Amino acid sequence: MTMRETWVVGAASNRFGKMKESAREAATRVSMEAIRSSGLEPKDIGHTFVSNAFGISEHQAHVGPLINGGLGIPEVPSATIESACSSSSAALHEAFVHVAGGFEDAVLVVGAEKLSHLDTLAATSYFAIGADYPFESKNGATFPGLYATLATAYEHTFPTRPEMLGAIAIKAHANGARNPHAHFQKEITMETYLNSPMIASPLRLYDCCPFSDGAAAVVVASKEFMKKPAQEPLVIRASVRTGSITEMQDRPDLLGLPSTRAAAAKAFRQAHMEPKDIDFLEVHDCFTIAEILALEDMGFFPRGTAGKESLEGVTTRDGKLPVNPSGGLKAKGHPVSASGASQVVEVFEQVNGLAKSRAVPKNDVALTHNVGATGGSCSVHIFSRR
Numbered sequence: 001m002t003m004r005e006t007w008v009v010g011a012a013s014n015r016f017g018k019m020k021e022s023a024r025e026a027a028t029r030v031s032m033e034a035i036r037s038s039g040l041e042p043k044d045i046g047h048t049f050v051s052n053a054f055g056i057s058e059h060q061a062h063v064g065p066l067i068n069g070g071l072g073i074p075e076v077p078s079a080t081i082e083s084a085c086s087s088s089s090a091a092l093h094e095a096f097v098h099v100a101g102g103f104e105d106a107v108l109v110v111g112a113e114k115l116s117h118l119d120t121l122a123a124t125s126y127f128a129i130g131a132d133y134p135f136e137s138k139n140g141a142t143f144p145g146l147y148a149t150l151a152t153a154y155e156h157t158f159p160t161r162p163e164m165l166g167a168i169a170i171k172a173h174a175n176g177a178r179n180p181h182a183h184f185q186k187e188i189t190m191e192t193y194l195n196s197p198m199i200a201s202p203l204r205l206y207d208c209c210p211f212s213d214g215a216a217a218v219v220v221a222s223k224e225f226m227k228k229p230a231q232e233p234l235v236i237r238a239s240v241r242t243g244s245i246t247e248m249q250d251r252p253d254l255l256g257l258p259s260t261r262a263a264a265a266k267a268f269r270q271a272h273m274e275p276k277d278i279d280f281l282e283v284h285d286c287f288t289i290a291e292i293l294a295l296e297d298m299g300f301f302p303r304g305t306a307g308k309e310s311l312e313g314v315t316t317r318d319g320k321l322p323v324n325p326s327g328g329l330k331a332k333g334h335p336v337s338a339s340g341a342s343q344v345v346e347v348f349e350q351v352n353g354l355a356k357s358r359a360v361p362k363n364d365v366a367l368t369h370n371v372g373a374t375g376g377s378c379s380v381h382i383f384s385r386r
């Protein structure tokens with residue numbers, strides 16, 4: 001089958017953090033902004049893929065028709081795509097398949113989440129249903145606890161200093177401070193990091209992403225449909241989804257996520273690229289240890305070395321390999337279903353000169369990596385300029 005060249009042609013995000021509006025209202029608003037930024041109109045959209053994993057906490061499911069109704073296109077089909085924290089990058093993959101396969105010319109992808117009406121206990125309990133409920137969550141395992149288990153396994157195998165994780169948190173906050181979409185827009189020091197409370201040993205407060213509200217949307221369209229793109233499009237060079245064992249007790253090792261390894265390997269094959277071809281990345285840093293695992297799993301650094309490289313500044317905005325110039329999930333925030341789409345918003349803003357003081361030195365090729373829960377699912381996308 002011949003695939004059509006497929007682009008991201010528009011993108012928009014609100015500021016993550018605390019929203020007054022519902023997920024549905026925010027999703028509708030950012031969708032309209034994303035469509036406008038592409039130069040298209042709502043009537044050009046052939047299908048909408050929505051992600052809103054915890055809509056049930058707002059007593060709202062089947063949100064796609066409501067968003068399309070708000071956009072004035074109630075007749076357009078929609079579907080809700082759920083893949084835990086990787087929901088909207090799974091939705092992006094569906095959009096890619098529809099457009100590259102010739103089924104639609106333009107597709108809207110939107111992810112939104114509202115959690116601020118829940119306290120930490122309630123939000124943690126909702127999130128925990130994304131793990132293995134009978135074995136993990138029901139017995140008290142939370143995501144900070146599960147990622148702390150991964151961090152402990154890593155620390156037992158490779159020499160790891162707290163400052164290595166701290167360097168990742170400091171970098172995230174430094175980038176978030178330059179991102180108007182970010183939940184946390186303040187820098188932190190190593191002292192602040194080291195003195196922050198232990199949440200699930202060895203993870204401190206600043207190792208964790210926060211609970212955030214937020215919405216992000218992108219428009220995907222075929223090259224042939226976009227006669228005159230309004231902005232510099234992102235060519236989708238690879239769009240890959242993978243799965244792997246969710247249950248941590250059944251995994252052969254805890255030194256990485258098999259779904260990330262598989263997704264990155266396949267994405268590099270699809271794009272005919274290697275890690276050295278990537279100018280910057282947005283990776284899934286729900287906890288600082290996750291960034292280390294992701295960079296090693298995808299082959300950017302040898303096993304056991306990403307912490308040292310981070311401490312030496314290799315992944316800062318002006319380092320050799322900028323990672324998470326947006327601030328990442330750690331500082332930009334993690335409104336679960338919006339996170340994958342918001343990684344693409346960051347790439348779009350970098351390429352279109354909208355990243356201003358957080359611009360990376362080179363932005364011809366970028367990779368986004370988004371994980372569902374502790375790796376039961378994963379998406380990797382590679383984008384380039386035309």
Ligand SMILES: CC(C)(COP(=O)(O)OP(=O)(O)OC[C@H]1O[C@@H](n2cnc3c(N)ncnc32)[C@H](O)[C@@H]1OP(=O)(O)O)[C@@H](O)C(=O)NCCC(=O)NCCS
Pocket residue numbers: 085120124127143144199205206208209210211286334373
């Ligand atoms: C880390 C965590 C437990 C903190 O929750 P908490 O102790 O209830 O914190 P609160 O909401 O009461 O906030 C207390 C302060 O810490 C700040 N804060 C909360 N979470 C933070 C985080 N992750 N990073 C930095 N600061 C944070 C708040 O802004 C607040 O600051 P303020 O006093 O200046 O207003 C919670 O953010 C968490 O569980 N995060 C992980 C979410 C998760 O698992 N996501 C899924 C990933 S797979």
